[in-house]
């Protein structure tokens with residue numbers, strides 16, 4: 001055990017700055033209030049059966065500059081995608097001559113809280129849907145338009161717009177619908193399975209090493225309440241499945257396709273791990 005810890009620490013130059021009991025240099029003790037108006041619940045008690053006592057948003061692990069960017073919607077570069085998403089929502093596309101707004105008329109009422117309740121069981125598809133999959137279903141079946149390709153700029157913008165309408169609302173996932181519990185189980189198994197040449201699992205980094213530094217990165221709990229997220233390093237908006245794939249690639253494992261059963265199961269489970277955290281979309285990260 002000591003050996004493997006040393007091996008991982010060496011490979012990744014993980015700096016031990018504390019244990020999970022005493023997070024020296026750990027998450028900052030600040031409050032996230034967007035534009036001085038919307039207070040986001042960034043620290044909440046964990047649901048029953050969770051490995052942590054407290055759930056903490058990734059915002060607490062970032063530098064002051066990065067945290068400030070998120071707290072000011074005029075400075076948050078992700079807000080441009082929200083504006084673009086609103087445009088798409090109202091634009092007619094496809095052979096049916098409809099926009100999203102044509103059918104979902106009272107948009108504000110329809111969208112409030114919606115993004116905070118995904119992923120959600122989709123009976124027709126027989127699997128959980130995230131916002132991206134639901135958008136594609138409406139485009140294909142209701143607009144007679146082409147589904148978006150994974151990570152198309154418009155897919156990210158529309159997803160960000162929809163999630164942003166739940167800003168500050170608690171993230172929740174309903175496991176009682178359909179077969180959601182089975183997908184949760186599968187997601188949990190994947191979360192703890194070590195993969196890749198480095199033999200690491202999600203839990204190795206986000207549970208065991210949470211609060212430590214890996215290269216220049218401060219390891220958070222790996223919560224999903226800010227997605228899609230604006231990443232300064234990429235100077236772009238990053239979707240959740242892109243982030244998952246990046247994390248898996250870092251273990252030097254082959255990474256599954258976006259929206260594959262594996263990544264959907266992970267999305268169900270990891271969303272549950274952040275239950276109750278306020279939606280931050282678009283969050284700003286390094």
Ligand code: HEC
Pocket residue numbers: 089098099100101102103104114120134135137138139142143158
């Ligand atoms: C022709 C009408 C029509 C258009 C246009 C349309 N939708 Fe839908 N939408 C529906 C119907 C009907 C449902 C419910 C059944 C289903 O899931 O298809 C729905 C369901 C949804 C849901 C799920 C709601 C929930 O309770 O979880 C979302 C989100 C959504 N649509 C978003 C969109 C977006 C985004 C667009 C534009 C890209 C769009 N819709 C275009 C008819 C439409």
Ligand code: HEC
Pocket residue numbers: 012057058059061191200201202203204205206214217218219220221222223224226229243244247248250251266270283285
């Ligand atoms: C080698 C270590 C490592 C592994 C293994 C790893 N991650 Fe990450 N992950 C990171 C780092 C570093 C970051 C960026 C800093 C942070 O938020 O922890 C990150 C960020 C994230 C974020 C974004 C957090 C936020 O607040 O924006 C999510 C979500 C995430 N990881 C999920 C996962 C999942 C799911 C797995 C397993 C498939 C996984 N990670 C495996 C290192 C790892």
